[in-house]
Amino acid sequence: MGGVRVILISGRTLEQGTNLENKLSDEYMNATAVCELSERELEKLGLKGDGTERVRVRTSAGEIVVAAKKGEGYPEGVAFIPMGPWANAVVNGNTKGSGMPFFKGIEAEIEPTDDEIPSIYDLMRRYKE
C-alpha cells in the first residue's frame, strides 16, 4: 500500500494538556502518540481512522509509528500530531538561526504499518543509544 505526502503540524490538545504533568501514563501516550488525518488521506491509505490502526510518519529528521485517527476540520494534505515526544521524534532540530525549531509545516510521508507504537520508555531508550 502506498503512502501519502502531507504537511505535518504539531500542537496542543485538551487531553495532551490534562496529562502534561503525567507524561509517563498510558493516558498521555493515548493522547499524544496519534496522527490525525483528514478523511481524504485516510481513504488514500485505506484506513478507517478509528484509532486501532497505525501509521509510520517519516520526515527529514526521522520516523515514528503512531496510531491513525480521523481528525475533523483538516484540509486535504494536512496531518496533525499533538505536541510531545512522538511528534518531536520527527521534528528537525535545525532552527535556521532563529532559536525556534520548525514544529509546524513539516513535509512528511505517511504510510500504514503493522509495527508497534514505541512506548515512552522505548523512545527515551532510543535516544540513549
Add this chain to the structure above:
Amino acid sequence: MAVYTDVLCPFCGCICDDIVVEVGEDGKITKVKGACAIGRSKIMGHDRMESPAIREDGELRDCSYDEAIKRAAEILADARRPLLYGWSSTVCETDRAGVELAVEIGAIIDNTASVCHGPSILAIQDVGLPSCTLGQIRNRADIVIYWGSNPVFAHPNHMKRYSYLSKGRFTPGGKKDRKMVVVDVRETKSAKLADLFVKVRPGGDFLVFSALRAILRGHEDVVPDEVAGVEKKDLLSLAEMIKNANFIITFFGMGVTHSGARHNNIANAIEFTRAAHLHTKATIMPMRGHYNVNGFNQVCTWLLGYPFSIDLSQGYPWYNPGETGAVDVLVHGECDAALIISSDPASHFPADAVRHLARIPVIQIDPYPNPTTEFADVVIPSAICGVEAEGSVYRMDSVPLRVRKIVDSKFMADEEIIRRILEEVRAIKEKEGE
C-alpha cells in the same frame, strides 16, 4: 474541612484567580471548583517524585536532599558550558535565584519561551507591542480575534473569563456584544465557536497579515483575488468588521510563532494591529503558555537586560537566539551539563536536541517524573508552586500576581533548591581557589 476562595491556578498564562479549593482534615486537597480540566488536574495533583535520587550504574537510587544538592553542585561546578533550562512553571523568586546561579557558573540560561513565544519576543523588540490588560479586553473588546491559537484546548477558561464569553462594563451582553474571529489552518474546536472562521494555507499567515494591512491602509487594489487560500472578499469583510469595531484584540498563538516566517509573522501581526489603529482602537497579545513563562522573561530583563536565551560564559550577558537558544546549544552538541527545572525537554525538544541531552549529565528539579527523568542523573523533587509554595508570577498580559500556598508539603520549594545548589557551588569554587 477548609475552603480557600480566589485561589490562582498555576497552569497556563491565564492564571485564573477565581478558583475554589477544598482541603480535607488530612491536609489533602479534596475538591477544585472553577478551574478547567487542565487546571483542576494540576491543582489536585497526582503521582509525584517521592524522593531525591542519584543515578548509579544506570539506576536511580533514592538519597537525601543534601546529597542530591551536593551532587548537582559538583556537576555544575565541573561543567565548562552548562545549560540552565525551564523556569516557566515556577515563580519569579526561583528565576531570580537561577539567574544568580547562571552568573556564578557562566551558564547559558533559557526558558521555554525559546520553543514557544521566542519569535514573538524578537518581533516585539523590533516593532513594539500595542497591548493592554485582560481586564480591558473583558470590559471593552467587541472583536476578539484568535489567530493560530486554539484556546478551547490550550487555555480553556480564557474565553469565559477574559474575552468572547465574559461580560464586562461595556459588554454586558457577553458574546451578544462581541464577535469572535478565528484564523487557523484547520477548523479547530475554537473555530467552530467563532462568528467568522478564516482558513489559511499552512505557512500563509504572513501574506494574510500583509493583505489586511494593505486593505486597512486603503490599498485594496494591490490585493490579489486569493491570498494563501483566503478569498479577497473574505478579507474585505474582515477588514470591514475591524473598521466598524470599538475595540479589537488579536490573541496569537503558536500557529503563528511555529510556522513559516516566525518572528516576521509576529512583526507583521503587530503592523496589522497598527494599521487597524487608523480606524479604531486595536490591541494584540501573545497567548503565553506556562503560567509564569512571562515572569522569567521579566526577571531576566531586569537583571540581565535580555529576556531569554542568554549566554553568560564570557562574564557578561550575550543574547543571540539561534546561537544561544537551548535547542541550538543542544543540537550543536555544545553544552556539557544541564539543569532542567519545571520543564520536560525530552518531550518538547526535537529528537536531535534530546539525543545530546541524553549524553550529558542532567539535573532535574520537578514535582513530577517525566520523560526527562529517564536520563536525569540527579533528580530533585520540588513543591508545586501555587499549591504548596507561594511566589510572584506574571500573567500573559504582564500583570504581576502572587500565587498562594494552600497546603503543606514535605517537598522543598524550587527557590530553596536553587539557592542551596548555588551555596554549594560557591563552596566548591572557594575550595578550588584555595
